[in-house]
Amino acid sequence: MAQTLGVITPQVMQVETPLTLSSGAVLPRYDLTYETYGQLNEDASNAILVCHALSGDHHVAGLDADNKPGWWDSYIGPGKPVDTNHFFVVCSNNLGGCRGSTGPASLNPETGKVYGPDFPIATCKDWVNSQYELQKHLKIPQWAALIGGSMGGMQVLQWAMDYPDQLRHALVIAAAPKLSAQNIAFNVVARRAIMSDPDFHEGRFLEHNTTPKQGLAQARMLGHLTYLSDDLMGTKFGRERREDALKYNYEVEFQIESYLNYQGEKFATKQNFDANTYLLMTKALDYFDPAAEFDHDLSKALACATAKFLVVSFTSDWRFSPERSHEIVKALLDNDTDVCYAEITSEHGHDAFLLPNEHYEGIFRAYMKRVLKDIPSQHDETKK
Amino acid sequence: MSQLTPEFKLISEWITPNSRVLDLGCGDGQLLKHLIDTYNVTGYGMEIDPHKNIQAIEKGLNVIQSDLNSHDLADYFDPNSFDYIIMTQALQVVSRPDQLLEDMLTIGKQIIVTFPNFGHWRNRAQLLLTGRMPQTDTLPYHWFDTPNIHMCTFKDFETLCEDKNIEIIARTVVNTEHRSSLGMRIAPNWLGEVALYKVQKK
Numbered sequence: 391m392a393q394t395l396g397v398i399t400p401q402v403m404q405v406e407t408p409l410t411l412s413s414g415a416v417l418p419r420y421d422l423t424y425e426t427y428g429q430l431n432e433d434a435s436n437a438i439l440v441c442h443a444l445s446g447d448h449h450v451a452g453l454d455a456d457n458k459p460g461w462w463d464s465y466i467g468p469g470k471p472v473d474t475n476h477f478f479v480v481c482s483n484n485l486g487g488c489r490g491s492t493g494p495a496s497l498n499p500e501t502g503k504v505y506g507p508d509f510p511i512a513t514c515k516d517w518v519n520s521q522y523e524l525q526k527h528l529k530i531p532q533w534a535a536l537i538g539g540s541m542g543g544m545q546v547l548q549w550a551m552d553y554p555d556q557l558r559h560a561l562v563i564a565a566a567p568k569l570s571a572q573n574i575a576f577n578v579v580a581r582r583a584i585m586s587d588p589d590f591h592e593g594r595f596l597e598h599n600t601t602p603k604q605g606l607a608q609a610r611m612l613g614h615l616t617y618l619s620d621d622l623m624g625t626k627f628g629r630e631r632r633e634d635a636l637k638y639n640y641e642v643e644f645q646i647e648s649y650l651n652y653q654g655e656k657f658a659t660k661q662n663f664d665a666n667t668y669l670l671m672t673k674a675l676d677y678f679d680p681a682a683e684f685d686h687d688l689s690k691a692l693a694c695a696t697a698k699f700l701v702v703s704f705t706s707d708w709r710f711s712p713e714r715s716h717e718i719v720k721a722l723l724d725n726d727t728d729v730c731y732a733e734i735t736s737e738h739g740h741d742a743f744l745l746p747n748e749h750y751e752g753i754f755r756a757y758m759k760r761v762l763k764d765i766p767s768q769h770d771e772t773k774k
Numbered sequence: 775m776s777q778l779t780p781e782f783k784l785i786s787e788w789i790t791p792n793s794r795v796l797d798l799g800c801g802d803g804q805l806l807k808h809l810i811d812t813y814n815v816t817g818y819g820m821e822i823d824p825h826k827n828i829q830a831i832e833k834g835l836n837v838i839q840s841d842l843n844s845h846d847l848a849d850y851f852d853p854n855s856f857d858y859i860i861m862t863q864a865l866q867v868v869s870r871p872d873q874l875l876e877d878m879l880t881i882g883k884q885i886i887v888t889f890p891n892f893g894h895w896r897n898r899a900q901l902l903l904t905g906r907m908p909q910t911d912t913l914p915y916h917w918f919d920t921p922n923i924h925m926c927t928f929k930d931f932e933t934l935c936e937d938k939n940i941e942i943i944a945r946t947v948v949n950t951e952h953r954s955s956l957g958m959r960i961a962p963n964w965l966g967e968v969a970l971y972k973v974q975k976k
Contacts, residue, residue, distance in 0.1 A: 700831075719838060720850055723818070730831050731838045732824070749824040756831040763834070 395452030395467050395474060398425050398460075400490060403482075403527045409520060412677075415510030418499055422524050423490025424448050424482035427466065428474030430528075435765050437530040438472060439521065439549075439557075440481040441542030444613070444671050445663060447489035450481040462539075464746050471754035476762055477534065484545075485520045486512040486670040494666030495596060507593025511670055514541075514548045514678045522553060535559035535761045536697070539743040540710065541671070544678050547718070550695040551680055559761045560697040561754075564707055564743035566714035567688050567721070568679040573709065576616055577672035580609035584665045593666055606665045607654030614653045619706035619739035688717060689724035698728035698764075700757045702750070704742040705735050730757060778808055780953075781968065784946055785860060785886055788972050789813050793857035796820070796882060798842060799864035803830035810835075817856060843869045851881040858884050865889045866922040872934060879940065879975050888970045891947075893927030893963045912967050928963045935973060944972040 402421050409417045425448045430437060440450050440462065451466035451474070453459055466472040466479055483491040486509065494509035501508075512520075525533065536557045538546040543565025550560045566573070584590060587605030591598045627646040642648050657663055684690035699722055703715035712733050722729040732753040736742035742750070778786075782805045789795065791813040797806045800819030803826075809815045819837040821827055830837040838850070842864065859882035865871045866889050878885050890912045891897075900908035907917040915922065926934075928947065935942055947958045947966030958965045 716849070723838075723850055724852070726816075728836050729818075729838070730836055731840075732827055733839050735824070749828075752824070752828040753831060756828045759832060760834055 395427050397457070398427065398449070398452035398454065400425050400448060400454075402490065403524055405520075405523055409485075409516070409523075411510050411516045412513040413510055417485075417492065417510065420485060420492035420520065421490065421496075422482045422485065422492075422520055423487075424480055424524060425450065425452070425460075426528075427451050427479040428477050430478040430530075431765075433766070434478075434528075434530050435532070436476060436534055437478045437480060437528070438535045438537060438761075439525070439533050440466070440472075440479060441517075441521075441536065441538030441545035441549075442481065442484065443538075443540035443542050444675065445610075445657070445668070446542070447487060448481045448483040448491075449489070451479065461744060464744070465751070465754060471751055471758050472537065473758065473762075477758075480524070480528065482521060482524055484512070484517045484671070486517075486667060486674070488662075488664030488667040493664065494593070494670065495664045504596045506596060506666060509666065509670070511673050511677075513674050514545055515552060517545055517674075518548045518552050521549075522556070525556065533557040534765055535561060535758075537561040537563070538565070539563040540565060540740065541675055543710075544675070547692075548678075548680060550697045550699075551691060554694050554696045557697045558764050559700070559757075560695070561700045561702070561757065562715075562718060563702045564704055564710055564715075564740060565701075565718070566710040567681060567717050569676055570714075574676050576612060577676055580612050580672055581669050583608035583612070584669060587665075590665065593669075595665065601658070601662075602665045603658040606658040606663065606668060607651075609668055610657035610663075611650045611654040614650060616709045617740040619708065619737055621706060622737050622739055625737070688721035692718075692721045692727070693725050695722075695725070695727060698760075699730070700753070701729060701731045702743070702753065703731075703733050704738070704740070704750075705733060706737050707740045707742060709740040778804070780948070781862065781888060781970070782808060784948070784970055785862070785888070786812065788886055788944065788970075789815065789858060791815070794855070796851070796856045796859045798847075798859060798861040798878070800826075800830060800835070800837060802826045803833045803835040803837060805860065805862065806830075806835055807833045842874060847874075847877040847881055853880050854883060856882040858882060858886055860886045862888045863890070866924050866926065868924070871924050871926075872938070875934070875940070876938065879973075884943065884972060884974045886970065886972050888968060889926070889931070890922070890968055891928050891963065891966050892925040893929060894967050895964045898964075928966060928969050931969070931971065939976045940973045941976045942971060942973050944970075946970040 400423050402423050406419050446461050449460045450462045451460040468475050483489040486493045488495050494505045498505045536546045536549045543562040546560050546562050584605035587602030589600045590602040595601050630645040631643045681688040681691045701715050701719050703712035719731045734750045793815050795815045795817035797819040800806050800821045806819045820840045822841045827839050859878045865887050868874050896910050897908040947962040947969050948954050949967045
């Protein structure tokens with residue numbers, strides 16, 4: 391049994407048929423960049439699609455060309471809860487992203503220039519529609535499971551509502567049925583930071599050969615804050631300063647100050663995240679509200695879902711708190727849907743969904759065994 | 775699968791096939807799994823313990839991790855959502871058994887509860903003769919570390935039912951081996967160690 395997935399090469403699906411987005415805008419063509427892990431079985435019944443979070447991408451497991459492990463490598467791989475010895479795992483970069491899928495930093499085929507601010511806002515629904523094209527492209531008749539954390543969890547909910555027949559299981563982790571006013575407010579401040587950077591140039595920064603690094607770094611710092619719990623920041627940084635003596639000026643003194651600066655800097659420069667993508671992703675999150683079309687009744691919205699669900703939340707997550715997951719569970723219970731719910735004790739805030747945790751791993755592993763059992767061909771094999 | 779405890783066997787006899795069941799404090803899900811496999815029931819389990827949750831998920835059950843003390847059942851379920859709500863050996867550990875009973879009677883048509891009898895003669899004798907809180911096979915804890923914070927006797931429970939207009943449909947009183955005897959039927963509050971009650975709203 392292989393212990394690691396090794397270096398994974400991303401692949402690209404090129405779609406030359408136009409895609410009409412929720413906004414009414416039409417993308418004449420688009421690329422979706424994705425990675426796969428494990429082997430697709432003969433009847434293509436062991437496929438799992440993973441949906442990424444706000445700043446995530448298709449590199450969910452294994453190593454990339456720079457030997458960087460994927461963002462969920464702790465949970466996906468040989469012998470891991472999402473066991474690639476049994477499952478064929480797919481993860482794609484969302485439309486509007488900046489890691490290979492068509493987005494604001496891509497060339498607009500109609501003008502020959504970078505899209506920039508002209509790239510239409512894509513929504514969660516649009517992401518699901520484009521991923522459905524990927525499903526057909528990979529010739530997968532039905533996903534064994536859809537798995538997503540945070541924004542990815544919302545995307546899984548959207549899948550379960552928009553394409554109920556296309557998935558057997560839905561794993562919705564550290565998510566919410568819609569953003570609260572506070573959630574939106576954080577996104578508003580993040581967008582303001584980016585858009586007020588002098589290098590933003592109304593979104594046409596690439597044409598000016600620059601990027602709004604300061605604004606993007608600030609947006610990331612703010613976002614990062616909402617991923618951590620107060621307790622954890624207290625334990626990790628407390629009021630520690632780099633030097634004992636107070637400086638009585640505005641230079642960086644507190645450790646938390648230096649940590650956040652580093653995180654912002656890394657995101658805006660080293661990781662080279664596209665500022666327009668950040669705007670688009672936060673907006674898509676703000677817009678996500680599947681119950682809105684159903685008299686704001688989530689139970690009605692989820693009535694069509696036929697998948698079995700696992701919902702997971704984390705005790706110290708205040709961005710998408712356990713109460714938000716309760717709303718999802720309640721709506722599923724209203725419909726007598728098969729659902730399991732786990733509330734994981736963790737001090738790591740929203741970030742907990744990415745980190746190793748014994749209880750979380752136990753639940754994840756146990757539930758994935760159920761997903762495996764529900765694979766039709768597996769049953770046939772055991773019958774033989 | 776491990777063998778079904780006599781208590782679970784007795785409860786199973788009270789369940790109508792194809793009914794809808796909620797098992798509060800379902801543990802590793804042994805009873806619920808048995809009811810699904812044998813009586814074709816549907817439903818959910820609720821359990822606070824993470825490790826038991828994992829075991830219940832492994833059994834293929836729908837289990838909701840939940841604290842019976844902090845969670846209003848009515849938040850999750852509409853009135854009359856279930857034919858039966860089962861709660862084994864948990865009534866005495868929750869913070870307000872009376873309020874939980876009311877919630878259960880709202881969302882379920884019939885309630886099956888089991889709990890240890892504090893009025894058993896051994897408990898009475900220990901308290902009377904030693905002047906200290908009883909420790910028995912059924913109640914092995916010290917007064918300071920017991921999870922059983924709301925002990926009651928069968929008589930107490932039946933008085934509560936009377937006060938709350940709850941009808942007792944069936945009662946089985948057994949010893950720790952879950953066997954019943956003539957004595958237990960004549961003087962349950964003295965000789966019975968564990969009681970199984972099936973109740974509903976009057």
